[in-house]
Amino acid sequence: MNDALKNILERNSHRNLVEPIPSSEEIELIFQAALRAPDHAWLRPSSFIHVSGNGLQKLSEIFVEFAKENFDDLSEEKLEKYKNAPFRAPLIIILVSTKKDHPKVPEIEQIVSTGTAGQNIMLALNAIGYGAIWRTGSFSFNKKLSKHFDLSEDQTIVGYIYIGTPEGKKKSLPVMDTKDFVTIWD
Numbered sequence: 614m615n616d617a618l619k620n621i622l623e624r625n626s627h628r629n630l631v632e633p634i635p636s637s638e639e640i641e642l643i644f645q646a647a648l649r650a651p652d653h654a655w656l657r658p659s660s661f662i663h664v665s666g667n668g669l670q671k672l673s674e675i676f677v678e679f680a681k682e683n684f685d686d687l688s689e690e691k692l693e694k695y696k697n698a699p700f701r702a703p704l705i706i707i708l709v710s711t712k713k714d715h716p717k718v719p720e721i722e723q724i725v726s727t728g729t730a731g732q733n734i735m736l737a738l739n740a741i742g743y744g745a746i747w748r749t750g751s752f753s754f755n756k757k758l759s760k761h762f763d764l765s766e767d768q769t770i771v772g773y774i775y776i777g778t779p780e781g782k783k784k785s786l787p788v789m790d791t792k793d794f795v796t797i798w799d
């Protein structure tokens with residue numbers, strides 16, 4: 614089978630992610646792949662925050678601060694979960710979509726474009742032997758997050774791609790029947 618197609622068909626998400634992370638040359642290629650996402654009117658809505666090393670601690674502190682400020686039902690247990698969340702992988706790429714004003718391109722199209730940039734990142738990582746999982750949860754799609762990340766009001770966090778070298782057994786791939794999902798008009 615064609616290698617590029619095999620990479621798409623066999624990608625899956627990994628929860629157990631450890632060192633090593635991609636080198637700086639590999640990371641450059643991964644961001645180049647992200648920037649090849651389809652983008653109506655070339656508005657370039659997508660940007661990325663690369664979080665590793667001390668950055669994971671910074672992210673943990675932001676999660677705790679944001680949770681204390683905004684979540685009503687915050688138990689000690691939940692707070693601990695948020696505090697530890699960024700340490701589930703040695704590298705996280707935060708996907709940010711910046712709304713640009715354009716008469717033909719609404720915000721939803723720009724967010725979808727950032728979503729496709731996220732998938733390009735996941736596929737590029739898979740192609741060179743790294744694992745990843747896309748997570749959102751309570752710290753995405755919330756305008757109140759902006760100030761904690763030094764973002765502006767028109768920037769949205771679309772998700773967090775947790776990245777590393779996969780550890781443990783590979784998940785089996787689900788078998789999907791295209792007939793359940795495809796309608797043919799001809």
Ligand SMILES: Cc1cc2nc3c(=O)[nH]c(=O)nc-3n(C[C@H](O)[C@H](O)[C@H](O)COP(=O)(O)O)c2cc1C
Pocket residue numbers: 624625626627746747748749750772784
């Ligand atoms: C936008 C988006 C948000 C997601 N958020 C979470 C999440 O917060 N937590 C989680 O466990 N999985 C989340 N997932 C699902 C996983 O990333 C993954 O797709 C799922 O576990 C299926 O695994 P697979 O990619 O190997 O099929 C999200 C997926 C997408 C596309």
